[in-house]
Amino acid sequence: MLGDLRQRWYVYRRDPRSFLLFLSVCLATCLTVLALVFLIVYILVKGIPNLSLDLFAVKYTTQNVSLLPALINTLFIMILSLLFAVPVGIGAAVYLTEYARRSTHRNRLIFLVDIAVDTLSGIPSIVYGLFGSLFFVKYLNLGLSLLSGALTLSIMILPLIMRTTEEALRSVPDSYREGSFGLGAGKLRTVFSIVLPCAVPGILSGVILGIGRIVGESAALIFTAGTVAEIADSFFSSARTLSVHMYSISGEGLYINQTYATAVVLLVVVILINGLSGFVVKKIGGRNTDG
Numbered sequence: 001m002l003g004d005l006r007q008r009w010y011v012y013r014r015d016p017r018s019f020l021l022f023l024s025v026c027l028a029t030c031l032t033v034l035a036l037v038f039l040i041v042y043i044l045v046k047g048i049p050n051l052s053l054d055l056f057a058v059k060y061t062t063q064n065v066s067l068l069p070a071l072i073n074t075l076f077i078m079i080l081s082l083l084f085a086v087p088v089g090i091g092a093a094v095y096l097t098e099y100a101r102r103s104t105h106r107n108r109l110i111f112l113v114d115i116a117v118d119t120l121s122g123i124p125s126i127v128y129g130l131f132g133s134l135f136f137v138k139y140l141n142l143g144l145s146l147l148s149g150a151l152t153l154s155i156m157i158l159p160l161i162m163r164t165t166e167e168a169l170r171s172v173p174d175s176y177r178e179g180s181f182g183l184g185a186g187k188l189r190t191v192f193s194i195v196l197p198c199a200v201p202g203i204l205s206g207v208i209l210g211i212g213r214i215v216g217e218s219a220a221l222i223f224t225a226g227t228v229a230e231i232a233d234s235f236f237s238s239a240r241t242l243s244v245h246m247y248s249i250s251g252e253g254l255y256i257n258q259t260y261a262t263a264v265v266l267l268v269v270v271i272l273i274n275g276l277s278g279f280v281v282k283k284i285g286g287r288n289t290d291g
Contacts, residue, residue, distance in 0.1 A: 009066025019120050041268065046187075047264030050257040055265075067257045067265060068233045070245035074269070076232060077150050077225065077241055078214045084154035086207060089161030090196075097169040098191050123158035126158050129220035137224055144238040147202035149225030153217060157210035164209065169195060201282075208277040216268055218243040 054064035092113070100110050132152030142148045180190040196203075219243070226238030227248050238248050240248065246262040249255040 006037050015060065026167075032061075032065045034146035038130075043260065043263050043267055047262075048258035050261040051264065055258065055261055058231075065249055065255050065259075067242060067245055067262050069229055070240050070242045071265065071269070072263075073146065073239040074215060075242040076235075076239075077153065077221075078147060078211060079212050080150035080156065081153040082123045082207065082210070084150060085157050085161055085210065087159050089206075090165050090203060093165035093169060094191060094196070097166050097203050098187070098195065099269075101158075116161055119202045120155070121163070125156065125217060128152055129223035131155075132220060143236065144224065144226035145234050145236045146226075146239055147226055147235040149241075150219045150235075151223045152220050156217070156220065157213055160210050160213070161203075161206045165199070165203050166208025168199035171202060172177075172198045204280065208274060211273055211277070212270060215241075215266070215273070216243055218247045219242075222247075233283060242269070252262050 034062045055066055057066040058062045058068060060066045060069050067222050096110060096113060111176055129152065132148055132155075136142050136148040136151050137144060142151075176194050176198065179192055180194045185193065221241055225241065225244070227240045227244055228238040229245065230249075231236075232239040242262065243266065246259055246266065249262070250259040
């Protein structure tokens with residue numbers, strides 16, 4: 001270790017710009033960590049003292065300001081959005097990576113899809129909300145419902161899942177494909193039996209990022225899912241998610257303490273989902289490596 005430090009110091013003395021770059025990277029890392037720690041500590045300090053059993057009542061009232069209905073609705077809309085977005089995103093990424101991009105000539109379809117995906121990933125969420133309100137709520141006559149909100153969110157996270165899946169598929173060595181072809185397997189069998197299982201950790205990483213965006217989204221859902229503070233009876237019922245619930249009660253100005261408590265619950269939910277997903281990714285990745 002001392003030898004590495006001496007060697008690094010020798011390099012820094014010869015090239016001061018490398019030392020300045022190293023300091024800049026370290027400073028940026030420290031600022032990022034400090035900002036994250038400050039945000040988490042601030043939310044916990046302001047929110048934990050305001051947590052109470054009334055916040056987890058089954059029915060929402062103006063007295064208890066319960067967040068449990070919104071929490072349940074968040075899980076519903078998260079599962080529904082993933083059911084729409086994940087198969088489409090993975091299927092599109094498989095076609096683009098394993099079929100279209102490996103063909104002898106590049107067609108215009110790939111060019112158009114790339115532009116569409118890049119454009120969709122940069123559109124603000126409020127624009128998605130307006131589109132969902134006009135198309136799903138009014139034109140398709142789905143109304144303010146979990147289904148309208150889930151369809152809108154599935155379009156929002158689709159570019160993210162597509163791009164992460166493409167990168168995961170590209171990271172699989174071509175020798176795996178060539179070995180499968182050499183054993184007589186067809187293209188489709190190779191993709192689903194060899195390539196996709198090896199790319200599962202990367203695909204799950206994209207799904208995790210999509211879940212984080214679903215849980216934290218509020219602007220698009222206000223126009224599509226509504227703000228009814230009740231547990232949804234069906235996919236066609238209007239309901240609010242946890243982020244919309246926090247936005248709604250904070251805007252009233254009467255439940256600031258409950259808003260901080262809701263933020264704590266939302267933070268814990270995101271950490272638990274990311275932790276569980278990361279554990280699953282490690283397990284699957286380790287199993288694929290052992291195989």
